[in-house]
Amino acid sequence: MSHPIMFDDADPLLGRVRAFALALPGAAEKISHGHPAFYTTRVFAYYGGSVKVDGVYQRHEHSVLVLLDPGERAALLGEARCYLPAYLGASGWLGVDLGDDTCWDEIGELIETGYRRTAGKRRVALLDGGRA
Numbered sequence: 450m451s452h453p454i455m456f457d458d459a460d461p462l463l464g465r466v467r468a469f470a471l472a473l474p475g476a477a478e479k480i481s482h483g484h485p486a487f488y489t490t491r492v493f494a495y496y497g498g499s500v501k502v503d504g505v506y507q508r509h510e511h512s513v514l515v516l517l518d519p520g521e522r523a524a525l526l527g528e529a530r531c532y533l534p535a536y537l538g539a540s541g542w543l544g545v546d547l548g549d550d551t552c553w554d555e556i557g558e559l560i561e562t563g564y565r566r567t568a569g570k571r572r573v574a575l576l577d578g579g580r581a
Contacts, residue, residue, distance in 0.1 A: 452483035455508070456497050462511050462547045463496050469557045470494050473564045474575035489572055492516075493563035498534035498544040506535060512546045513556060515563040 456463060463485065470476055470487035479486050485496040495514040499506045514534050517525070522543045525531045534544040545559065565573055 454480070455483035456485060456510070460511070462551075465553060466494070466496050466513050466547075466556070466560070469553075469560045470564075473561065473568070474572045475568065476564070487560075489564070489568045491567040493567045494560050495537075498532075498537070500532050500544075501535050509534075509544055509546055511548065512544045513560065514542050514544050515559045516540075516542050516566050517559065517562055518566070521562065 475489045486492045487494040498514045499508045530546045532544045
């Protein structure tokens with residue numbers, strides 16, 4: 450089943466997410482379920498998500514989904530800009546809405562955290578300045 454494209458490739462917020470994600474060793478981008486997905490051997494970030502409210506999906510078009518450790522995720526869930534994304538929330542993913550007041554240093558750190566959880570030891574060593 451083909452999914453419709455649910456993003457604008459010219460979106461400047463996507464451009465910022467893409468720059469962070471694709472700067473990581475071995476990272477690539479693909480379209481998954483209509484959204485940009487950033488991955489090495491496994492996906493470590495998505496651009497755009499949704500939540501199901503009263504049986505209806507509400508899109509968070511300008512957000513990044515990241516895979517975090519449970520403690521970090523729990524700390525961020527109390528913030529209004531964060532949400533548990535449909536389907537992925539049960540597996541440890543967190544959605545963070547992006548906008549004019551976004552702290553891009555924090556978003557870069559969250560994307561890197563997801564990368565570190567999924568990329569494998571050799572890629573993480575490259576990220577840390579070591580040899581693979």
